[in-house]
Amino acid sequence: MRGLRLTALAIILVVATVVVTVTVQWRGAPSREELLDQARLTGKKQLTIGVKNDHPGIALFIPSTGEYVGFDIEIAYMIAADLGFHRDQVEFVPIETEDRARRQARRPDGTFVTVDLVIATYSITPEREKQPGVSFSAPYLATEQTIMTREGQYADAESVADFKGQVVCTTATSTNESVAAKAGVLLTSRNSAKKCVDGLRDGAFEAVASDAAILAGFVRQEPDLFDLHDIGLSDDELYGVNTGDNPALTALVNLSLYESLHDPNDQTWEKAFAKYMAPAQRTAGVQQIAIAEQPCVPKVEIREWPWEKRALTPTDHCPL
CATH class of the missing domain: 3.40.190.10 (Periplasmic binding protein-like II)
Structure with a gap:
């Protein structure tokens, strides 16, 4: 009995040490659930995303099926899933190039809507980052x-x-x-x-x-x-997601991109590139159309228990 008590005490001490260590280490970092609350996504039934509708291979609307297809569309579905939205909860709305900063997209009935995200070949530049209402995620594709x-x-x-x-x-x-x-x-x-x-x-x-x-x-x-x-x-032209004036949403999108990059079981990005970018490269001649590797994504600090962590290879910083 004495041996069992000592074993139980040792287990309690180990658990307590882990709890204290994790609490101290992640003190101040928000949890995924807290970020969802801060991003105003908790309880939201539909995610609205501004995309292109006439870019073959990138984002193309197919009238016969009513579907959008392309590389940007697959990335959008990936991010939406990580935000807690099923495919049937994602609404794609065509957005013009000049409206991406304002996140104003026009539905088929002619009405304009402020979209939650813009995933529309939107290159990250210092000038654009200074515009009101523009907040870029980490890049998800490098082209030129x-x-x-x-x-x-x-x-x-x-x-x-x-x-x-x-x-x-x-x-x-x-x-x-x-x-x-x-x-x-x-x-x-x-x-x-x-x-x-x-x-x-x-x-x-x-x-x-x-x-x-x-x-x-x-x-x-x-x-x-x-x-x-x-x-x-x-x-390079680095495409990013415009999350608007919503830092928590930016962090969540970056978390999705980070996990996509480092989780060996997540091949969404690679499959999207192979399906849409690689075939286009074969007809593009000597011009490289995009880099066949997902761009670096800085690590997003969130509070989570050790058993919630994925087996990821951490990367805290990206090369300048």
Whole structure:
């Protein structure tokens, strides 16, 4: 009996030590449930996400089925699931490029709604991070800028300067605007990449400037009509999720991306890339359309018990 009492006492001391250690270590860090409360998601029945609807491979609406498909859509479903929403609780609403900062998307009936998240090829930039109402998550895809022309034209183009004096279309508020303007390109803008592509097909423009991940989807649809050109730009375009003025929601999205990156049993990102990005790469020629690895995500500190932890490889900091 004395031995049993000593064993029980030892177990109690170990448990108490673990509890004290965890309490001290995570004091001040919110739990996942507290973050959900702070993000105003507890009890919420529907998650509204602003997405593109005309970007093949990225986010494309299929009228015959009423579904959205593409890489951004799979990432959106992954994040929604980690926030506690089933697929049938996710509403996708088309959002224009210039409305991503305001998170204003228009439903099919013409009414506008402020969406909970924007997952719409939204590149993280210092200028955008200063805009009111914009709060980016960690990046979920790395791509770069490129130029698309009609097939067989500008075969020797190696830089934006090779299009000097030519009419080139890009999307409104795009990060491509400054690069093209400095090269002396005659830039015109439309509110969607598809409208630029339609204009290129019809001969209204000589080229389209946008992100490789976006334009590669159009090339894949019509490989005999369009070409991509590697124009030697080295800076990455890093896509992030705009969570609005909601720090708790930003933390939860980052937590989802962090677990996606480090959980070996979670292959959602890899499967989405293999399904949508890899096939587009095969028709993109020498232009790399996106990096085939999920970008680094800083560790999100949350309060949890040891038995709740996943077997993750921790990464506290990302390289600058």
